[in-house]
Amino acid sequence: MNNHQSTNPVGQPSVQFPTFRFRSLTAVVLTAAAWTSACASPSPAVTAANVERLQCDLGSNEAHLAELLNQATILQVGPHYSTISAKNNLEERRAGVKILMRPPEGISADRMTRILQCHSARVVLGQIERPEPSKDPFSLRDALVNIDVKPQDGNYVVTLETDKTTDNIQLTALAASFAQAHGVSTGGLE
Numbered sequence: 086m087n088n089h090q091s092t093n094p095v096g097q098p099s100v101q102f103p104t105f106r107f108r109s110l111t112a113v114v115l116t117a118a119a120w121t122s123a124c125a126s127p128s129p130a131v132t133a134a135n136v137e138r139l140q141c142d143l144g145s146n147e148a149h150l151a152e153l154l155n156q157a158t159i160l161q162v163g164p165h166y167s168t169i170s171a172k173n174n175l176e177e178r179r180a181g182v183k184i185l186m187r188p189p190e191g192i193s194a195d196r197m198t199r200i201l202q203c204h205s206a207r208v209v210l211g212q213i214e215r216p217e218p219s220k221d222p223f224s225l226r227d228a229l230v231n232i233d234v235k236p237q238d239g240n241y242v243v244t245l246e247t248d249k250t251t252d253n254i255q256l257t258a259l260a261a262s263f264a265q266a267h268g269v270s271t272g273g274l275e
Contacts, residue, residue: 126248129229133209136229141203147213150204153197154220156189162264162271164257165244181231181246181253182260184222188241197241198234205230219266222259228252 126132167180188197201223207213208224215226222245224230230252233244245256261271 129209129227133206133229136202136206137210137212140199140206142199147204150200153189153192153200158187159184159264159267159269160187160240161185162260162269165246167246179250179253179257181244182222182257184243184245184260184263185237186241186243187239194234194236194241197243198232201232201234201243205232219262222256222263225252225255230256 127135162182162184164179165181165183166177168175168177170176204213204221205224206229208215208226209229215221215224223232223243225247228247228249231244231246234241235244236242245260247253247256264271
């Protein structure tokens with residue numbers, strides 16, 4: 086590891102940096118940059134484009150969503166919790182919202198999932214305008230809503246969540262407005 090002064094071809098003195106230290110620092114910086122980019126989650130628009138490609142079809146348009154929401158009966162709206170490990174115990178934290186609904190006859194949970202996921206993706210992509218909040222707790226303009234529809238006792242539980250606490254708080258407010266517009270109180274759904 087030489088660290089001495091020499092002259093360059095023009096006769097000016099030049100300083101040579103320690104080769105070992107420079108290479109080590111470069112390796113650390115490049116490794117950190119690669120690790121950060123590999124661990125970073127894709128933007129909502131990238132994720133939404135992928136969801137749209139996989140979930141949207143001719144039957145996943147806004148007319149089908151409107152029909153679904155107009156014919157479904159909203160039964161309950163409540164918080165969705167996830168269990169996380171915190172220090173030496175498990176802790177439940179609010180992770181989104183659940184909506185219990187009786188769907189229109191003949192629509193499967195899978196079909197309903199596709200319609201709602203497609204709608205959420207198209208809102209993020211700016212392909213459609215977001216409806217007024219009391220009519221749509223299923224989408225946010227700047228975040229893709231993860232939507233899961235599961236059968237429960239002849240009804241469907243629609244779980245809505247995002248990766249950010251602030252977005253989940255917004256989803257909760259939208260679902261409360263949606264519930265009120267349908268004459269349903271919030272809470273109670275576990």
